[in-house]
Amino acid sequence: MVRPPQPLVYVFLIDVSVNAVASGLVATTARTILESLDRIPNKDKRTRLAFICVNSSLHYFAVPPPPAASEPTMLVVSDLDEPFLPVPHNLLVPLAECRSGIESLLNKLNDMFANSTSTTNAMGPALKAAHKLIGNVGGKIICLMASLPNVGPGKLEPRDDKKSLSAGAEKSLLQTQNSFYKSFAVECSKSQVSIDMFLFSSQYQDVASLSNLPRYTSGQTYFYPGWNAGRSEDAIKFAHEFSEHLSMEIALEAVLRVRASNGIRMNTFYGNFFTRSSDLCAFPSFPRDQSYCVEVAIDETISKPFVSLQAAVLHTTSNGERRIRVMTLAIPTTSNLSDVYASADQIALTSFYAQRAAEKALSSGLQDARDLVGGKLAEMLQTYRKELMTSNVGASAPLQFCANLRLLPLLFLALIKHVGLRKSAQIPSDLRSAALDLLGTLPAKYLIQYIHADFFCLHDMPETAGRQDKETGEIGLPPKMNLSSERLERHGLYLIDDGQTQFLWVGRDAVPQLILDVWGLPALEHVKTGKTTLPVLETEFSQRVNAIIAKLREKKGSTVWPNLYVVREDGDPSLKLWASTFLIEDRADQGQSYMEFLTNLRERIS
């Protein structure tokens, strides 16, 4: 063992520039951390916390251990070129011992910066200082920012000129502007430091550059565009997600290696981590809500009936035990192509291609990513037709595919039309970068929901929906429908949920009784659209609708709390347009409908 098992270390870098204070970020962060102190994994009592507030200078907080009678003190360092630590001790303090000091610090945090007028955000120097603080132990740095870092190393310029959303510049907008973010990420990965980004700006925040830090240090980027604590839904969403994030029992100082039988080689690795030495993946911290893909290449002809794959993760648990978790899989081999097609799993294929497309978009651009996905699908269909269709197939023959892959064209279309990859001149690059991040890290179950949203009809739901099942105690859900607007009835109430956002669609001819039941309002005109919380009323229908929404919001293995938007068919057109982009089977601006897509595919492969 090179060194003793690492303790869990969290450093909070909180932006306290005027944007952050005005939007209520500082207050909500302090309160959420205060409430989550009990949930942070601390079984071995070694968990340590540090707080650094950032605006035009770095504010460190020294929390003296309990026998000392003094309160936590703030030390301000304005030297941004060579950030140094003002005191050698008491900056990184054990949670169990200094609990009261930390609590008093958090209580005062918002007041300390309430009058801040600084518009500069020195996040680059702050990151370097935090790295210096915990570089010897390793740990997690959590950055909460509401503005663009604009001083020091890591300085970013606002580069989202609306004109440059055209095809050519799109690619460069998705890549990092400043090489600091990649080189610093590698440095952090070496000293077992992982970085998470929580971004809250209402203006351009260059998510593309900032998300490089989590990407190469196995962290995660959380993007809350236009966040404001004044809206209670925003505050609840952030508080819930942040609290879940802090209470995750992550593993530390982890490495992953995948091996296989002779003749099989691991080709490429996809996900948020740093690939050290061609087959070792380094994770300074191993989260529990991300997924990773390994592309396997066959080098030699395999003659054995089985091949085995083994993945081993060497890690330290959050309570200080060093462990190796090994997973072994044996898969049968075949020399028959139809067996390969019959055993393919469409969800796995979609996840894999989502990760590949996300990576391709970042390296060569969105059009290449879309072409990759479309091309691969065409290739699969073509091979199927050529090799496996025995009867003579003319040009007018229908498109054929094996039964287990029959939804693959729909899923691939959903991927192409997804906000991360979609061809459109109106999607801001921040939104795209955040979406590409999610495409690259969501676990398969949530990824499928993310690209192909769940669509429920609420006004016509069966009796079991929204009510607790007597045997399992689970709330029943209505059946899912195809994502097509032909399902939308004029008088209906529908719910679209993609895991990150929920839309409650109300038709323009909705009966007043429905509006009364769900909102307690007399007519449709009074229903407010946009981000809202549904009132919980006494009516049975309201109870059921709320139960369904609540059930959809509780997700195992994911920290996300979706926001609910109410969309009226005769209401705000931009909101309506946004909601209808989720109905992927329809034709959209520059996107094909499902039927058109299939027709094009058929022509392409014949």
Add this chain to the structure above:
Amino acid sequence: MIRSTTIVRLNDKLPLAASTDDSQDQSDLAKYTTEEKEIIRKLNGTSEPRASIESGPYNHHYLIANGLIYITICEKSYPRKLAFTYLDELDREFINSYGHRIDQPDLRPFAFINFDNFIQKTKRVYEDSRTSVNLDKLNSELQDVTRVMTKNIEDLLYRGDSLDRMTNLSSSLRAESSKYRKAAKQINFDAMIRQYAPVVGASLIFVFLVYWIFLR
């Protein structure tokens, strides 16, 4: 300055606890941690229970107690006495908290890693060798030595005292016994005289009469 501390089981060299060093610049310690592992490997039940090993700008101090090795790497300038007091304090607290579990055969490496909190706290206290607390500790150690020394001197003094008394007694005995000898001699002489005085007197008178009668 104390740079690093490790606690290892003596018989199978299983590491039980260590400090997760959070001071800056630990990269230069890599060579010394390797040396520390070498030292641990060479120690066994017959080794010297307390020793310091010099190595470049650092010293390795170790203490073997209760079947455990407590070893620390300190800078050369750090007082030895203080380092061993530090190790003693770690030993007391460790045995107090985990003493009953150290002999289990199935212990994981670093099973008691949460002792690290106590190590950090204690290290903080001992860190500044110039603080008055540490000076007091040093002083009390010195005082201890003087108290023990004083005790010995007192013993010595009492021993000297009784010796004196002995000499006095013996010299007085000698004086008394010589006095008695003289007295005894005197009495003997007196007794002899008393015994022989009438005979000597009578013989003297006889001799005088004989002389006066025959020689007139």
